[in-house]
Amino acid sequence: MPRSSKNNKPQLWHPRLWPSWAIVFVLYLLSFLPMSAKQRLGKRLGLLLSRKLKSRAHVADRNLAICFPELDEEARKQLAQDNFVACSRGFLESTHAWWRDVSPYCQAAEVHGLEHLREAQNKGKGVLLIGGHYSIFDFALPLVACHLKKPGYVYRPNNNPVIDRMIENGRRRHFGIRPFTKRELRPMVSFLKKGGEVWFACDQDFGGKTELFVPFFGVETGCITSPSYIAKVSGASVLCVSHLRMPDGGYRVVFSPVQEGFGADKQKDTEIWNRYIEDTVREQPDQYLWLHKRFKTRPEGADKIY
Template sequence: MSNSGKKNKRPLWHPVYWPSWLIVLALYLLSLLPMAAKQRVGTRLGCFLERKLRSRARVADTNLAACFPELSESDRKQLVQDNFIACTRGFLESTHAWWRDMSSYCDSAEILGLEHLEEAKAQNRGVLLIGGHYSIFDFALPLIACKLDKPGYMYRPNNNPVIDRMIENGRRRHFNIRPFSKRQLPKLMTFLKDGGQVWFACDQDFGGKTDVFVPFFGVEAGCITSPSYIARKSGAAVICVSHLRLADGRYRVAFSPIQEEFGQDETRDAEIWNRFIESTIREHPDQYLWLHKRFKSRPEGAASLY
């Protein structure tokens, strides 16, 4: 048996996981901070991480240079720092969602396009909500789920089982939300056919799983076609969704109109959700996960960006 296989068989209380449990404890204690304190800590910690995580800062800078060539170098450098701050704040906001009460944030969130979601639910079929990796991360999940009748989400399990348990327990405590991994597509299809609504952030570069290349801010980006497959096989209505932090401390969730004929043309489908994500990013360019190598996969013959 491989070392990774042996590791996966270890119980969660095994000494090898004790450092992970200390991380969970530290994050739990951070979750107890008032939200205003989380924002202040996020700002300071984000500035610190931008200085220390130079390789990740270079990834963000490369992404921004490719997507916003009109920015001056000084403006781009400032946007890199702002992105670290936004993402660090988002991580601390996620700890709030994992352990604290979210009802006041669900009540105060600004909701745009709710009529589109209601129209989709009235059609008595499932709804596939295509999202992106904006900076409020898991904090967004209950903000979206509170508007759904039968919520679910697609996820990739964390490699560390202790951290995975922390994240998934935190997500599943809200609104009886159902999780589905990539290995549970048949269950996901059944859930959608029974009228479920599933959130799927499909905008990252999945390397070897790249199926098509579609421009993202004018740069060819590798995209998966599983959203098209899911929509086609389940008959679900497809809506794009975004979630942002507003300057006044509230949050905003926006639902697009139903994307008609989604699932018939995989390249067109990827263009649809890429354009939606682009329009959201242009409003708040610091609130996207630029730290991820979005252009890791390249078309044949194209040079690497990183």
């Protein structure tokens, strides 16, 4: 009888994973750098990666070409390079969130729309926070969670068990935050019904799980409708949330007004959160994860983008 894939996964200390442990150790050491040094190193790393990772640079260029057709080639190239820098800085900021004290940044971050979050919390039926993949990555989690009473988040486990352990341990050390994989919809709904608050970034291409297409920067973009289902069955209030690194080096978190009636119309719901992300990205276009193949899944008959 064949062994399950779960049983075939190597143990954490298997020799095959020793290089992964070495990577974790290096990242742990990098986490001790002052934040200013992380930002400088992130800039150098981003400039280097923009030249070395040609396939990712091509993805970013294609994304920017269809989302910002008004940009000429030189401006687009510069924006792609800025995006590499922003994402590299975000990766190093994540090491800070995994191992260092983030409370000073939670206190210093500029926050808008906190009254909307409080309104949703006071309804007592849980809060679903729909976010996006902006460049500050895991550093954003405590910046948002520090304003929540019973925080949770949705994640996809990393295929490497050592890297997954590093990331998830780093995330879960903040504010008693509770994780949910995308397969754990039932316990997530139960958590929301009991007043929990769940952050869910659903703005990636899920391939065969794509359920509908909505405009995003004028491009028909494949999306899932899980947020609508979760809101409908849990009764949770729905807000959109953004988290950006600002040009002055500070951080800003924005909570949208409560999205009334969310869950009744999947098409309308999906258009709402895509429009919110688009508006946020237009404000700071280098801060989005343009390195991801967001438009890989295409409507029937549409030309491929990558």
